Amino acid sequence: MHSVITEHSVLAADGSLLDGNHCWEQEMLLGEGRTFALKANIAVKGSITNAGSSLLANYKPSYDSDILRRLVTKYRYAGSVCCDCFAVGTGQNNRLPPLLPPVGGSSTGCGWAIRANLVDFAVGTSTGGSCTEPAIQSRFYSVQGGRGAISRYGVISYCDQLDRPAILSRDPVLLEQVFNHLLGDDETRDELKMQAFNTHKSPLSVVYIYSPGLSVSLIETLTLAGFSCIQVSVNTEALKEYYAKVTTRYLYSNLHRYDGIRFNPDPRDHRASREERDVNRRAGLSDSIVSRLQRLPAAGPMQPAPTLFEGGQDPSKGYHLIHHEILLTQDALNARDYTMSIPNVYNLASLTTPLCEEYGLQILVPAGMESELWRLRRLLGL
Amino acid sequence: MAIEALVRVMIVGLQIHFKLRADNKLFCRCSADQSAPADSNTCQVCMGEPGTLPSLNQALLLQACRAAALFKCKPVSPLRFWRKHYVYRDLPKGYQLTTMEGIGVDGVLQAYDAYEFIKSVPILRVILEEDPAKTVKASVDHNRCGTALLEVVTSPVLHSIREVKSCITTAINMLNAAGIIDKHLKNCFRADVNISTPGSARVELKNIGSLEQIELALLAESQRQAVDPATCMETREYVPLLATTRLLRKKQTVQEYYYLPEPNLKSRQVSLPSIRSNYEDYQQYRKWLPATRAWSYANDPFATNVIAKLGITKILLRKLDLCKRYLKNSPYPPLASFSDSMPLETFLKGLKPGAKSEISVSEAWKKCMLDERFKACWNNPDDRSLDYLVGMLIRESHKPYEVVNAFMKQHVKTQ
Numbered sequence: 001m002h003s004v005i006t007e008h009s010v011l012a013a014d015g016s017l018l019d020g021n022h023c024w025e026q027e028m029l030l031g032e033g034r035t036f037a038l039k040a041n042i043a044v045k046g047s048i049t050n051a052g053s054s055l056l057a058n059y060k061p062s063y064d065s066d067i068l069r070r071l072v073t074k075y076r077y078a079g080s081v082c083c084d085c086f087a088v089g090t091g092q093n094n095r096l097p098p099l100l101p102p103v104g105g106s107s108t109g110c111g112w113a114i115r116a117n118l119v120d121f122a123v124g125t126s127t128g129g130s131c132t133e134p135a136i137q138s139r140f141y142s143v144q145g146g147r148g149a150i151s152r153y154g155v156i157s158y159c160d161q162l163d164r165p166a167i168l169s170r171d172p173v174l175l176e177q178v179f180n181h182l183l184g185d186d187e188t189r190d191e192l193k194m195q196a197f198n199t200h201k202s203p204l205s206v207v208y209i210y211s212p213g214l215s216v217s218l219i220e221t222l223t224l225a226g227f228s229c230i231q232v233s234v235n236t237e238a239l240k241e242y243y244a245k246v247t248t249r250y251l252y253s254n255l256h257r258y259d260g261i262r263f264n265p266d267p268r269d270h271r272a273s274r275e276e277r278d279v280n281r282r283a284g285l286s287d288s289i290v291s292r293l294q295r296l297p298a299a300g301p302m303q304p305a306p307t308l309f310e311g312g313q314d315p316s317k318g319y320h321l322i323h324h325e326i327l328l329t330q331d332a333l334n335a336r337d338y339t340m341s342i343p344n345v346y347n348l349a350s351l352t353t354p355l356c357e358e359y360g361l362q363i364l365v366p367a368g369m370e371s372e373l374w375r376l377r378r379l380l381g382l
Numbered sequence: 383m384a385i386e387a388l389v390r391v392m393i394v395g396l397q398i399h400f401k402l403r404a405d406n407k408l409f410c411r412c413s414a415d416q417s418a419p420a421d422s423n424t425c426q427v428c429m430g431e432p433g434t435l436p437s438l439n440q441a442l443l444l445q446a447c448r449a450a451a452l453f454k455c456k457p458v459s460p461l462r463f464w465r466k467h468y469v470y471r472d473l474p475k476g477y478q479l480t481t482m483e484g485i486g487v488d489g490v491l492q493a494y495d496a497y498e499f500i501k502s503v504p505i506l507r508v509i510l511e512e513d514p515a516k517t518v519k520a521s522v523d524h525n526r527c528g529t530a531l532l533e534v535v536t537s538p539v540l541h542s543i544r545e546v547k548s549c550i551t552t553a554i555n556m557l558n559a560a561g562i563i564d565k566h567l568k569n570c571f572r573a574d575v576n577i578s579t580p581g582s583a584r585v586e587l588k589n590i591g592s593l594e595q596i597e598l599a600l601l602a603e604s605q606r607q608a609v610d611p612a613t614c615m616e617t618r619e620y621v622p623l624l625a626t627t628r629l630l631r632k633k634q635t636v637q638e639y640y641y642l643p644e645p646n647l648k649s650r651q652v653s654l655p656s657i658r659s660n661y662e663d664y665q666q667y668r669k670w671l672p673a674t675r676a677w678s679y680a681n682d683p684f685a686t687n688v689i690a691k692l693g694i695t696k697i698l699l700r701k702l703d704l705c706k707r708y709l710k711n712s713p714y715p716p717l718a719s720f721s722d723s724m725p726l727e728t729f730l731k732g733l734k735p736g737a738k739s740e741i742s743v744s745e746a747w748k749k750c751m752l753d754e755r756f757k758a759c760w761n762n763p764d765d766r767s768l769d770y771l772v773g774m775l776i777r778e779s780h781k782p783y784e785v786v787n788a789f790m791k792q793h794v795k796t797q
Contacts, residue, residue, distance in 0.1 A: 043433045056432065063426045065433065152646075156432045161645040191437050191647060253465055253642050256476020257430055 034174065035078045037113045039124040041087055042067055042165075043154035044080060051156045052083045052106075055258045055285065065154020066189060067123055067165055070182055078119050081109025085286035086251065087125055087158045106130035106158075110168050111138055121169035121178055127159050128243060131166035140170040143179050150182045151190040157254060159247040248292050255285075255293075392604050394546050395538030397574040398553060399531050400563045401513075402445050407528040408512045409436035409479065414530070416516070420523040428528030430474030435646045438463075442530045444655070446485050446510040449532055449562050451654040453505045455486025460649040467640040471522055472514040479644055480511035484535075486654060491536070491556075495548040503540065503549050509533040532562070538576065543597050546575070550593060577603050582611035587627060588619050595620060602626050743789040746779035763794050 038044065041051035043061035050056040068077065087106035107124030111134025114122055124131045135142035143166065150165045157163040165182070169175045404414045410427035427434045450457070458481075465477040484507030493500045515527035534553060540546050550573060558565040572591040577600060578584045585603060590596050599620035606627060618627040750756040756774055759767035768790070775786045 041433075049433075051432070059432065061426070061431060061433065063431070063434075153435050154433045189437060190435050249642055250645070253467060253477060253640075254432075256467060256469065257432055257474070 033075045034120040035076045035118075036071060036178075037078050037081045037110065037119045037122040038065075038068065039087070039107055039110055039122070040080045040083045041125060041156040041158075042080070042123065043156070044068055044077075047080065049080065049156065051086050053085045053258075053285065056156075061154070063154065066151035067154060067182065070151075071123070071178070074181060075120075075178070081113045081122065083107060083109055083124070085289060086156070086254075087127065087130060087163075088251070088286070088289055088292070107134055107166070107168070110134065114138065114140055114168050114170060120171070121167055121174055123165055123167055123178075125155055125157070125163050126166040127162045127247060131168055135168055140168065141172050141175050142166055142168045143175050153189040157250070159250040160254070161246055161250060162243075251289065252293055255289075392541060392577055392579050392600070393538050394540040394600070395576040396534075396536045396540070396546065396549065397576070398534045398536075398550060398571055399513075399573070400449075400534070400554075400557060400571050401567065401569070402442055402530040402532055403562060403564050404439070404442055404445070404530055406439055406442075408439050408442055408510075408530040409528055412528065416523075416525045416529070418525055420518075420521070420525065423525045424527070428474075429524060430476070436463075436479060436644070438647055439530070443510065443650075443652075445562050446508065446530070446532055447652055447654050448560060449534075449557060450484075450486025450489065450508040452556055452560055452562070453486065453489035453491055453508060453534070455484075455489035455505060455508055455654065457486055457652055457654045458484050458507075459651050459653070461485060461652045462649045463644040463647045465640075465642045465644055467642075470514070472517050472527070474515070474524070474527060477642075478512060478514060479647075481509050482641055483507070484509050485652065491534075491549060491553060493545065493549040493552045495544060495551070500548040501540070501545050503545075504537040506535040506537055509535065532557075538578075543600050546596060546600065547593050550596070575599065577607075579604055579607045579611070582607040583614050583616070585612050585616045585618055585627075588617060588630065590620055595622065598622070598625065599627060741779050743775055743779045743781055743786055746775050746781075747789070747793075749778055750774050760794070768794070 040049060043049050043063060043065040045062065045064045046060055048057070049059055049061050071077065084106045107122075107126070107130045110122035110124040110131065113119050114134075115138045131142045152164060155163060155165060167175055167178050167182075169178070406412065407414050407423075407428055410425050412425050412428055413423045415423060427436060447457075461481060462483065463479050464482040466480050466482065467477040469476060486505075487507045489505035489508065491503045491505055493503050509532070511531050511533060513526050513529045513531045515522045515524045517523075536549065540549060550571070554563070554565050554571060557563045563570055569591050572589050573596060575587040575590060575596060576584055577587065585607070587599050587603060590599055602620065602625055603618070614632055616632050617630045619630055620626075621628050751760065753774075756771065759771055763771065771794070772783070772786055772790060775781075775789070776783060779786065
């Protein structure tokens with residue numbers, strides 16, 4: 001394995017060359033069969049799970065995540081791979097040199113582990129496309145279920161409302177097997193997972209976000225393959241604002257857990273902000289996280305987080321008005337089988353999930369891979 | 383006199399926190415037993431380890447819904463949990479999960495003081511939330527962390543210490559009778575008392591765990607506000623040794639808890655249960671209703687109020703064993719004489735021994751002499767058996783003690 005690693009070098013931020021070993025956080029071998037790696041924010045009992053931050057540098061969970069418990073019954077766990085600090089997606093990792101694109105995303109280590117053929121598949125997490133980006137850039141596959149499809153118990157989340165596990169692999173057949181294995185109806189500790197997930201509903205439908213660079217032939221191909229394609233109009237700016245607000249609020253909320261970190265977003269108290277900022281930096285938060293929290297608007301008493309469904313509803317017209325600028329047809333809301341995110345708008349991929357409740361399955365097809373549609377049909381069980 | 387006058391016009395609102403009767407915690411399967419050694423009933427969920435997710439205990443949710451129904455609240459649907467953020471060592475997660483909007487709103491509580499009706503107190507909301515850990519001097523015991531807490535918030539309509547105490551006592555008795563809490567448990571409740579007097583801002587007295595301390599705290603605070611009125615909202619605690627309240631913090635504005643909806647728990651559609659139709663409710667009620675005292679409730683407006691609130695209809699009472707046991711071999715009117723259209727109070731009065739059902743002591747003696755044990759004790763009385771003889775005659779004749787005692791002195795040949 002080491003001889004393979006030296007053929008795949010990594011370029012660090014300062015221009016120096018690193019070997020692929022730098023994508024590993026910890027190596028272990030559990031189970032039998034095909035090997036897999038877990039992102040560093042997925043809990044492994046007794047093993048350091050630091051989520052890419054010095055805050056949790058010595059944190060060893062007292063439990064195994066549901067993902068690991070399920071996978072080791074059939075596959076071989078090779079170890080955990082690095083991610084950027086709390087999977088925020090900015091590429092900063094307090095412990096390791098940052099691994100630059102073309103891998104990218106917060107699941108940097110997963111991408112490199114697949115790219116360097118260190119493991120057969122890797123399991124990461126995705127908030128806004130953190131598994132999509134390495135898959136697209138490196139031209140392999142990624143699958144992520146809708147929220148609640150795969151148990152999130154044991155995943156140190158960045159944003160609870162959007163995070164969900166995702167699988168990366170070169171082999172779509174293996175991808176399908178692993179995904180179905182994780183969808184199993186065994187005992188789980190995630191309340192949202194406790195509903196049965198049926199991957200073969202009929203009729204099958206696909207919700208896609210229209211963008212100017214969208215490949216029309218792909219839509220035609222899917223239609224001919226029997227999919228019902230439903231166009232969704234999305235205001236990009238509104239969704240980006242929603243994404244920034246929701247993720248920052250839940251990051252702030254979750255940071256309370258990690259060694260009592262607190263960040264006072266009240267802009268009236270400037271001295272407290274500077275002091276808190278220094279405390280957070282000393283405690284190991286990355287600059288990117290600190291800068292995000294600084295932009296967090298001061299919340300008034302009992303001010304709820306924004307949701308997509310703020311614009312009110314007019315069911316008599318057959319539309320659901322969301323955020324005043326997004327229109328969805330009733331068909332789109334009923335499209336609970338699959339959602340396909342076109343790579344041109346991959347950074348908004350995760351936002352289609354709340355539109356299609358927790359039964360949506362996102363299949364992220366790398367650009368230029370339309371000819372591999374037969375693999376896609378196999379993946380969808382057709 | 384001036385201080386007493388101010389005490390009479392105080393405005394008080396209550397936030398009463400009750401420990402729910404439960405075997406497990408609210409969001410995990412740990413035991414809720416707090417008498418165990420420190421940190422022995424904990425798991426990764428209630429200790430707030432990164433990556434863990436809460437899983438709601440449905441039985442406790444049902445208990446809280448029953449409590450809201452008991453106070454005649456309107457349901458809040460959908461029911462959502464929120465994160466209430468503050469940083470303190472007793473909160474491992476950094477936030478507390480609570481149903482901020484409440485399980486039920488706009489209820490009412492009829493407050494009684496013993497047998498006297500005091501006031502109808504509006505209930506703003508009934509909230510289900512988790513309890514933080516227990517701080518014991520310099521250490522923290524996490525056995526309590528994650529246990530279920532029921533918060534009852536009243537409107538600020540109480541104007542005297544007697545009203546406050548009767549409100550809390552009535553709530554405790556009602557919840558205890560319904561099996562929702564155990565009032566005999568140590569620290570079964572603690573109250574946050576909000577008090578303001580004319581010319582003073584609202585002051586919150588935190589975490590008072592007994593009625594006596596509430597009374598003393600209200601007296602101390604009302605006297606203090608007469609001399610040194612509060613200019614802004616304050617949070618204080620009562621110090622028993624000093625018999626006064628101590629400032630904890632001042633509030634310029636409502637504290638920012640940065641409420642966020644909890645995304646890891648589903649929002650639920652709840653409907654408050656109808657306690658009348660739940661047979662198990664009055665099965666629980668039976669455990670706390672002594673059979674021998676059934677007749678005394680006829681003249682007890684509080685008890686009849688509780689019975690009516692729990693939906694114990696006379697038809698159900700008729701089926702209860704306590705009625706059968708009480709009416710067995712008794713001189714009371716037969717059940718057939720009671721009609722369904724009769725008011726409940728009249729039915730209960732019918733159980734009480736009236737003038738017609740009393741018999742003379744001599745007739746009662748004749749009946750008791752048929753019992754072997756009574757006969758033996760009567761023929762050979764001593765100090766212990768005299769009490770037994772008197773008790774048997776009272777039970778059979780339903781005459782007062784003085785009458786029976788006079789009969790005993792006249793007829794018993796003591797050694």
